[in-house]
Amino acid sequence: MCGIIGYIGSKSATEVILKGLKRLEYRGYDSAGIALGGSELFVEKTVGKLMELERALDCGRLSSYTMGIGHTRWATHGAPTRENAHPHCDCTGKIALVHNGIIENYDILKQVLIKEGHVFSSETDTEVIVHLIEHYHRSDSLVDSVMHALARVEGAYGIAVMSVKEPGVIVAARKGSPLILGIGDGEMVLASDASAIVDHTRSVIYIEDNEIMEITSSGYRTYGLDMKCVEKRVEAIDWDIASIEKKGFDHYMLKEIHEQSETIVNAYRGRIIPEFGNVRLDGLKLTDKDIFGIQRIIFIACGTSWHAGLIGEYLIEEYARIPVDVEYASEFRYRKPVLRQGDLVITISQSGETADTLAALREAKSKGVKVLGVTNVVGSTIARESDGGVYIHAGPEIGVASTKAFTSQVCVLVLLTLLLARRRDMTPEEGKAILRDLQLMPQMVNEVLANDEIRAVAAEFKSSRNFLYLGRGIQYPVALEGALKLKEISYIHAEGYPAAEMKHGPIALIDENMPVVFIATHDQVYSKVLSNIEEVRARKGKIIVIATRGDDEIRKYADHVIYVPEVHGMVSPLLTVVPLQLLAYYIAIMRGCDVDQPRNLAKSVTVE
Ligand code: AGP
Helix, strand or coil, X not given: CCEEEEEECCCCHHHHHHHHHHHCHHHCCCEEEEEECCXXXXXEEEECXXXXXXXXXXXXXXXXXXXXXXXXXXXXXXXXXXXXXXXXXXXXXXXXXXXXXXXXXXXXXHXXXXXXXXXXXXXXXXXXXXXXXXXXXXXXXXXXXXHXXXXXXXXEEEEEEEECCCCCCEEEEEEECCCEXXXXXXXXXXXXXXXXXXXXXXXXXXXXXXXXXXXXXXXXXXXXXXXXXXXXXXXXXXXXXXXXXXXXXXXXXXXXXXXXXXXXXXXHCCCEEHHHCEXXXXXXXXXXXXXXXXXXXXXXXXXXXXXXXXXXXXXXHHHCCCCEEEEEHHHHCCCCCCXXXXXXXXEEECCCCCHHHHHHHHHHHHCCCEEEEEECCCCCHHHHXXXXXXXXXXXXXXXXXXXXXXXXXXXXXXXXXXXXXXXXXXXXXXXXXXXXXXXXXXXXXXXXXXCCHHHHHHHHHCCCCEEEEEECCCHHHHHHHHHHHHHHHHCCEEEEEEXXXXXXXXXXXXXXXXXXXXXXXXXXXXXXXXXXXXXXXXXXXXXXXXXXXXXXXXXXXXXXXXXXXXXXXXXXXXXXHHHHHHHHHHHHHHCCXXXXXXXXXXXXXXXX
């Protein structure tokens, strides 16, 4: 997704903005630009990575500017070209604007503006906003002009605007695309997310939907779209810059895979009651009456988070005996879902900003259903609009491919399952056994991380053109997640299936060129998975198995075996996914792929 930076203060705006855009690179982009302001505007924009923009800027000559806006663009309307890169200017070149989001009625507005004599220089939807502002700014203040302009646009936006008529003022506005204001000492830093602010301050204000902010170096005023003043609370970012450094790892993704031995602990810390085999999740804001009244749970998410929801389904149905549905957010919001009293919707989102998941949350709330959020980013829109929720405390996840957030999501769903199950049939002893194994995760994850077999498997199959990932029961969603990891960072086609489903079509794909990854840990379907492995062997498929440490039998069936320690089935996905994350990582590295910023992908899909 696009990244926005704004700065106003006494430092070199060029420096602050470029550094901030680097912090936002992980969001994914294809072009970048900067506008420096005051009594005159300087604008530069380039296609490609930020270094192209740095090359085009003579930073020394530009160091006198102390206010500006910057942007990394993830193309939605119009190819990644210099003309389509942000900032966009009005006809006079005296107003500059950057935008994250989609203006749905831009075509109609563009025709009206062209008839009024405005000249457009790009194919983007964004450019209509700056020309609308130009129209009003002839007589109105910048903030009033922005308010009038936004009253005419439909869609999602996070914008920052400057005008030479009002040097020392940046106007920001938000509807659907996140914007945060960092409050510094004599300076303000505006950004799409906190990772670009925490270099300067940890005091922040979350701009809400339909709010407009007039920002100067010494203060800010916030308005609703009706221009009535809005009081805002200053909050504190609860992590520091060290959290988003690579700490000696080659890539953020590898660092985050290795962090899982800690982040899983962070997800359950302060929430487990081992002596009673129970948990507390006060953030859910569910009374006992609410909990006993739950008739059905509906998980709503996208991508990796949807896979976590699928694991939640297996856990809650097996241990808490509550019916669960798992919905793709993008499907849920456009179907006519049947929601009843007793339904509990739980959205799962690492970023807390995924447009489809947010829209589904709002749709469910509009039908009167209680909605909870399992999110990672504190203060994210989904977190703030949910009726309650649980933060997974994974820390900032910079790698586009989600790893530590996934295991932290699963850990939280284990806790949720325990909370529900212990109010039903689960005994204290059962709860204690699960919590005992959950607390063994740090050393068990580290054991898996130390396994060198995975790199060797990656070397053997790095040139394969297709992969199958197969699992049964709770390991089926893990197979899906393993396939997604591989395809999104190595660009190899990979599919996950329930292992038994292979006979209903995919088995036609099996030959000596098809590596098949099985998750065959010791559980109640182990023998069934062995049969599936035999079926693949009979057709010369190459077999890679994730198996339970101590299982020597499996070696007769597999070309490669990667062992994980034996743990309670409920927490086993926390371990079985780790070799799959590493396998994807090593194959992608061996193929020379950009692991942290894979092509075409964005960290947070804040557009539909
Ligand atoms: C996962 O590796 C992908 N980056 C993607 O599928 C991601 O999980 C999905 O876009 C949902 O993001 P969210 O959890 O921030 O809502």
